[in-house]
Amino acid sequence: MAIPSSSADRAALSGGRNDEFRYLYQNAGSGFQEIIVRMSYFDGSVNAWSKVGPMLRSSTASNSAYYMLRATHGNNISAQWRNNTGNNSSSVSGPPYNVPVYMRITKSGNTVTSSFGYNGSNWTELDSRSMNNLGSNFLVGVAVGSHTAGDYAEGRFEIVSIR
Template identity: 30%
Template sequence: MLRNDIASVGSSTGYLVLATTPGNGITLQWDSNGDGYLDTNTTKTGSATVAPVWLRLVRSGTSVTGSYSADGTTWTTVGTASLTGADSTLDAGMFSTAHAGTIGTANFSQFSVS
């Protein structure tokens, strides 16, 4: 997740997430209109998108490219987004969420920011 202020839900621009889902592939979602809420997305599906996978965000100016890898070496682009209202420095973090009404488990490892 990237955001101008990761703690300011609904009021912080420059917002983007890259997520893996249990049955719907890898999705890149972002705030395209600067209102602080995710409103645009692109998704990759198929057998290579099944967890566990590596996720990577690469920023160049206001543009961010989200990619995934099954082996940590070969990367597939999910999409590229232009972040409306993004500051020159963004907060970065990880998240886990569930919409199925059951408790899920997420394991994060090898997290780095460079």
């Protein structure tokens, strides 16, 4: 599955209060445990801060609470979140990564944990935190942002598992 984007994610996905990105999602449902994606290709070469990865989100509102495990084109894998609607987002940076890479977000109660790996069974945890404001009807999916309006980024995913 290929997901293209030419949206400016300069706000929330880059630390601000409002988001612009392409998001392929579904309702998580009450039994949600995890999303695992295998990113096999990422073309975001026009901007080192273009990004792609799995995301949990309270709604489609541009300033909603969210949690994303993101791989940037010219930088590292990292976790980014906005715990309260309307707030700025925060992030924690991780190490460089290689493609293909497996990316996973798990949720147990209000605790969200992100990890990555290269074989789909051995995981390196990047971040774990309480996300109290995702709500019970949150969304789960994959997001792609090019960082600059009009620039192109594309993420390709061979495996998307939501359970």
